[in-house]
């Protein structure tokens with residue numbers, strides 16, 4: 001039953017210094033410098049126990065997604081719990097954020113297991129959790145285990161810590177939600193994750209091997225993902241679709257199908273979240289959603305199931321060509337929701353300051369901005385990303401339209417919407433838009449809204 005690790009000595013370097021991610025206090029190692037509020041790209045790792053602050057937006061969206069599943073009952077019934085595993089939890093920031101930031105009664109339905117092979121990182125996670133327990137008490141038994149080797153304790157406030165190879169931790173118990181956040185490629189963990197999931201479950205995956213996924217490293221792309229890429233304005237979207245395609249085909253081999261809930265290229269990593277269901281019938285239809293992107297001369301690209309020998313050179317794939325998001329889920333990922341769940345109140349901040357957190361008005365302003373940024377454009381693009389759409393990079397449109405400069409993205413979107421089409425900005429560092437307007441119609445709007453058009 002519930003226990004704690006009182007009596008165990010704190011990990012070396014403890015307590016480090018304090019940082020706030022969402023509404024959760026984080027202990028950073030002294031050798032890790034205080035993050036900026038908008039860290040981007042791969043950070044310099046300072047050894048075990050390093051927290052990558054650039055992953056904060058992905059962790060924030062994970063809090064929102066878990067909350068959404070519980071609040072809208074799309075994974076389990078309203079009277080059931082979700083057994084959730086962070087298979088590579090490192091210092092436990094994600095699990096602690098799930099525990100702290102999913103509110104009220106929903107929290108009682110979350111059974112959280114945290115695993116990592118690195119004992120130091122795990123000790124850091126345990127010490128952080130004990131030092132800053134969640135405001136409400138949640139307790140649960142260790143997860144049942146297929147092989148009878150339950151962990152001997154579940155910490156107060158219901159975190160079941162395990163120190164195993166992730167592949168073993170995933171397979172040992174049946175989880176309805178698995179988060180996979182490895183260094184680099186997730187492929188080595190994929191089969192175990194799919195087999196560790198219940199008949200219906202959520203799989204969230206982070207992949208930082210973007211050179212392989214985009215095709216800028218052609219050999220690792222071919223080896224790891226069995227694919228061929230083209231590094232152009234579609235490389236980010238291709239990377240997302242390639243990872244989804246890899247998960248879908250691995251799932252189909254196990255009679256499982258996937259439904260993407262949210263899939264994004266976020267700076268230096270790809271993050272996908274999908275519903276995985278055991279269904280031979282659905283798994284057999286996988287080929288309807290796998291194909292290639294062929295660059296064309298009359299439109300930027302078309303998806304085809306199989307490229308002709310003539311098309312192969314200007315094609316990337318094979319990749320997922322189906323919908324990328326689930327509309328209902330994505331349109332609830334609003335700035336209002338993220339602030340409601342993840343922004344600390346003034347009283348909470350006061351309590352944290354009393355515990356030693358240095359958090360100025362500027363920190364409040366920047367962290368609020370960062371929370372908003374983590375969901376920016378998602379709700380507006382939810383409809384289009386959940387169905388067939390045309391993805392366009394604003395900077396490539398003047399060449400197609402024969403005009404001197406790109407229009408302002410908002411102007412083009414408004415112009416398309418005003419004429420009865422759907423159009424939205426897509427979250428990416430590049431100026432991408434999605435639309436259901438035919439390409440020639442888009443070009444006429446580019447000509448109309450371009451600054452070089454009188």
Ligand SMILES: C[S@@+](CC[C@H](N)C(=O)[O-])C[C@H]1O[C@@H](n2cnc3c(N)ncnc32)[C@H](O)[C@@H]1O
Pocket residue numbers: 051052055059087088089090091092093094115116117118121164165166167181182183
């Ligand atoms: C990118 S970090 C995870 C970051 C964490 N999810 C977060 O949000 O802070 C990857 C972690 O995987 C762990 N790891 C690597 N190989 C593993 C394995 N085979 N089984 C379990 N953990 C492993 C490492 O110790 C490291 O803590």
